[in-house]
Amino acid sequence: MHASAGPPRNWKGIAIAMMVIVGVLSLVSLSVIMLTPGKMKHIMGEGREGMGEGREGMGRKIQMVLLELNPPAGEKALIQYAAWGLQGNQLAYVFEGDIYYQTEVTSKPLRLTATGRAGLVVNGLSDWIYEEEVLLTFSANWWSKDGARLAYLTINNSATPLMEIPHFLGGVYPSNVFFPYPKAGSTIPTVSLFVVNLYGPAHNLEMIPPDSVRARDRYISMVTWISSTQLAVRWLNRAQNQSELCVCEATTGACSKEVPLFSSDGSWFYLTLPAKQGARGEFRHIASLPAQVSVRALKRLYPCMFGHSVVFLSFSADFEGIFQRQCLTCNLLDDCSFFKAVFSPNQTYFTLYCLGPGVPKVTVHNTKDPTSESGLDGVPGSQSVTEEFTMGWPEVLASTHDMALAWVDGRSGVGRGQKISSVDPRKLSSLRVKDQLGVVEWLMQLPYIDDQRIALYGKAFGAYLSLKMLAATDQLFKCAAAVAPITDFKLYSAAFSERYLGLPAKEEHTYLTASVLEDVHKLKDENFLLLHGTADARVHFQHSAELLSRLVKVEANYSLQLYPDEGHILKERRSIQHSQRTLVHYLQTCLRHNPLLASIEEPDEDD
Template structure:
C-alpha cells in the first residue's frame, strides 16, 4: 500500500472552533436536518449580451426570474414573477423552470412539473411575452413535455401523449407533426425507457438552425416486453406497466425523420440495411440541409458518424470507429461543427479520450490533445478565436482541471489554479465563465472569471459550511494507492480514520464500493453528506475505505475495458485483494472487514462477500443487480455482449450462482418500485439463498425507486444500516 502525496487532514477547519467543544456527528443532522449541506449558485442562464445572466429565486414572496449583473453579482431587473403571472392569468402559478427565446423577449414558463423517469417529465407551459406583458397557455389539454423554442423564437415544439407538435406563437395555432403515438407502443420525439436511462435521451427532437425543420426520433416499442410493478397505498394495489428490454431481448425499432414545416412533409432518414441498431445522437449542420447523427450496432462495437441529406434522406459516412470490446459513446459524442463543415470531436481511439479536428468529409486533420491522460469534457468551442476549452485529468486522475488550447493544438494553458475538481459554465460569447471548484479541504467555491482565467468575483465560498463542519468531531481522509489483484496495477483509494486514531489499536474496516465501468468514487472533492456518515462511523471506532478497482474511469481505455464480457470477475478480485492488503496493516482487525454498496456497488458487495468469504465478514447490498440477465439491453450488452453470445459472462459472476459460498452476515435492501434495477433482482437472490439454506437479513422500501428517498426513507435507511454495522461488524 502506498500513500500518495495527496494526504489531507480534515481538521483544517479546527481553527474556526478551537475554543469550543466539538459536537458528535449523528444521523439526524446528516440526513434529516441537512446540517452539512453547502450552498451553490443555481440556475445560471447566460444572457445573449454576455454581461448578464438570469437566475431563479424562490422565497416567501414567490418565484422570480431575475437578471443579474456579472460584475456586481446583484439583480438589476425582474424578468418574470409568479405573482405577475398569477395576476395576468387569474390563477396561481409556480415557476418550476423557465426558458428564453433567442431574442429573450419571450419566456417559456414551466409549472406543475411532474417527473416520469430519471430525465423525463411533463408540465403545463405558458408563453410570457415580456414586451407586451401577456401570458398564454402553450397548449390545451394534457400536460406537455420538452417544450423548446425554435431558434428564431417564433415557434415552440413539444411532445404530448407520445406525439410531436409545433405551435406558431403568432397565431397560437397548433400543428401535429405526428398523430399515431401511443403509450407503450409508439413514441415520437421522446426516448423510450432504455434510451433515456442509458443514452440520456429524454427529448428526442431538434430544431434546424433556420427554424424550418424538425429532426426527431420515433420508437416503436410495441414488441418490447412489459415490466410491471405493484404500487401500494390503495385498497387494491395499482399495477404500473412499462416497456423494458432486458439483455438479449427485443429493443424498440427506431426511426429518424425530418419534418419540413412549410410543406408539412416528413422525410425518413435511411438508416441502412441493419435494423437492430441505435441512433443515440443527432447534430444539425450550419446550413440546415444536412443532419449528422451517430449510428451504432447493437453490440456497440461499431460507431459511425453519418451525414443525411434533409431533402431525400440519404446519408454519407463521415467516419467509423470499431473496437474488439466496445466504443464508448460518452467518449465519442462531443461533436462541434464549424462554419466550413469541419468539426471538432472527442474519441478514445488512441487509448485515452482526446480532442480531434476533422474536415467536412470526415478526414482527420489532426489530434489536438494527446498524452497518457484523459480529456473529461469539452466545455466550449470559441469559433471566433478558434479556441477549445476543456476539462482534463492531466495533472491527476483524481481531479478535473480546466484548460484552453487552439485548433492547431498549440498554446495549451491551464486556466484553473486550485487543487480539486472543477465544473465550468461559459457565457455564450466566451467572455466570462463561472467556475465551481472544491477539494477535500475546501468546500464548494463558486467564482466569476474572464476568458483569460482571471478571477473577478467570488459568488459563493461556503464559509458557513466550513464553520459548521468545524463544530463537529471530524477525523482524517487520506488518499493512497493500493495494488490490484495482478500485483502490479495501482488503484486509487482513500481511507477515513477517527479523529482520535491510535495506530496501536485494532479497528474494524468498512469498505464502500461502486466499481462500475467508467465510474470514479475516489476524487479530490469536498466531503458529501454520505462522507459525513463515514466520519460518524469512524468516530464510533471504524475505519472506512474506498478503492476504485480496474474497470473504473479516469485511467484510460485499457484500464476500463479490461472487464469486458466478464463483469464482476476482475472488479471483485481487486476488492478482495485490496481488503487483504488492508488487513496486513497492524491497526486493522482482519476478522472484522465489511463491505457495502448501492446499485452496481450492491452487486459488488454481494459478490465480494460470497467470493471473498475468507476476507469479508459482513456486507450490505442496496438495490443490487444480482444477475445481469435482469438488466437492460444498452448498458449490459455494451459490457457483456448478449446472453446468447456470452452466457458464461452473465452467469459466472452472478451472486445468484455463488450463494453456496456465503458465510458472513448479509443484508439485502431494495425498493419495490425500482424501475431501473428491478425488485426482481432482490427476490431472485433471496430465493437462491433460501434454497441454499443460507441465513440473511432483508428489507424492502414500498413504492421507492432506485434512489430510495422521500418521506423519511433516506434517514430510515442510513439509521438501519448504521445499526446493522454496529451489530454485525
C-alpha cells in the same frame, strides 16, 4: 383686582417645532412605505397569456409568468415535456407522445407528429432505456442553431416486452404499472431520427442510417447540429462494439460517414489520437494536425462546433502537436481541478461548475477570455474516485462514527487510459472483483485500519460487486450491506447487459459466471443485509426475489429489509430515515463498534 397678563407666546418657535415634528413623521412614513414589501398583485383573466406575479417596492422587480398551453385533450391534459427554442419565443412541447410547436406563446399550436401511442411510441423524448443507458437525458430533440429545424427521435416499443411493477398500498387489491423494459436478449425498441422544417410547410424527413446498421437492431447515442442544415449522428449496433459517426443532411436525409473537422481557414484538422503518458499507458486526446499531413485512417471523431471554434471535453488538449498537451481548465480557478461546464445558447459565455477538491462554487466565464469571471453506483465507465467535494451520508458516517470509508474505481473506470478500457468486457465482473479485493488487502496493511472489522456496502451494480466479493473470500469481511442488488444480468437492461456480456444466446456461460445466483452456496455462512424497494423500476425486485428463493433453500444467514411501493431512490422521508438507521444499526451490530445511533436524532415533525 385683575389677573396679570402672561408672557407673550413664541409663535415663531412653535411653528418651527411643528415643522420639525411634521418632517420627522414624514420621514418615518416614507421609510415605512419604502421598506415594507409591496402587496402581491395576482393578474388573472381571459385574454391573457397566463398568470403573472410581481412584487412592487425598492430593489429588483421579480417577474414570473405561467404560460398556458392548450393541447387538444382539454383542461386535465398532462404535458410530458416543454422547452424554449433558440430563436424568439419558439416553444415545443410533447403531449401523448407527439410534438407540438408554437412560434410564440400566443400562437396556435402546430402538431408536428402523429405517431405517438401512450406508453409505446414516443416522439422527441427518451423511453426508459434511452434515458438510463443510451442518451442519459429525458429530452430526445435538438433545435438547429437558427431555429429553422427541429431534430427528434421516434422510439417505438410496440414489440418490446412490458415490465409489470405491482403497487401494494392504498387499496384492497394491488395495482400494477406497465412499461416497456427490454431485458438482455429480448426485443429492443426501434429508433428513427427525423428532422422537421419549422419555417415553412412542416415536412418530417427521416435521416437514413448507414448500411452497416440499417437492417439490424441499433441505437442512436448522439445527435448534434454542426450547421443549420447538417447533423452529426452516432449509430451503434446492438452489441455496442461498433459505431458509425455520420454527417446527415437535414434537407435530403442522406447520411455519410464521418469526415475530418477542419479549421475555418482549412489549414488544420482535428481528430482523436492515443498519446502515451509515461508508464500509465495511452490516453486518447483531441489533436490538431496540419492539413498537409497524410493520415491513413480515421477511426473516430467527435466534433462539437460553435462558430469557428471547437469545444471539447478532454483530460488534456493539443494545439501545437500531438505530444504537446495543455489542460483547458487547470488555471481558471484556484483549488479546483474537477469541473463541468454549460454553455449559453450563443456560446458567448459558459457556466463553470467547480466541484472540488476545494469548496464547490459556480462561476460564469466569457469564451473569448475564459480566465476572467463574469458576475452572477460504480458501474463500468463511471468514476467514483475524483477530487470532487461531496458531503453526503457516507461522509457523515466517516466523520461522526469513527469509520473509515474507501471508494474504489476498478477496471473500465474513465480517465485510466486505453490499456484499461480495452479489457475484454466479458471479464469485467471477475476483474473488478479482483481489483476491489486488491485494494482491500492494501487497506488492511494501514496502521489505523482494523483488519478484523471490514464491511462492504454497495447499491445496484455496487451491491452486485459486494455480494460477489463476499462470495469470493472466506470470512475476510465481517458483513456486507447490499441495496437493490443486480443478481442476474439476464434480468437487467439489455443495453447495459449486452454492452458488457454480449447476447445471452451466444454468451450463456458468461452470464452464468457473472450471476450472483450461482454463488448462493458460497454465501450460506456469510453475514449480509439486503434492502430493496418493491417498486424499483431500475433494478426490479425480481432480482432480490430470485436471490431470496435460493438463499432460503440453502438456509443462508441473511437479514432483509423491504420498502413497499418505494423505487430505486427512496422518496418518503420516513423510508429514508429508516434505511439509514437500519444500515447504521446493522454496522454497529456487525462490527461490534461503539453505538452509532447516539447522534442521529429524530427530526421535529415541523421540520
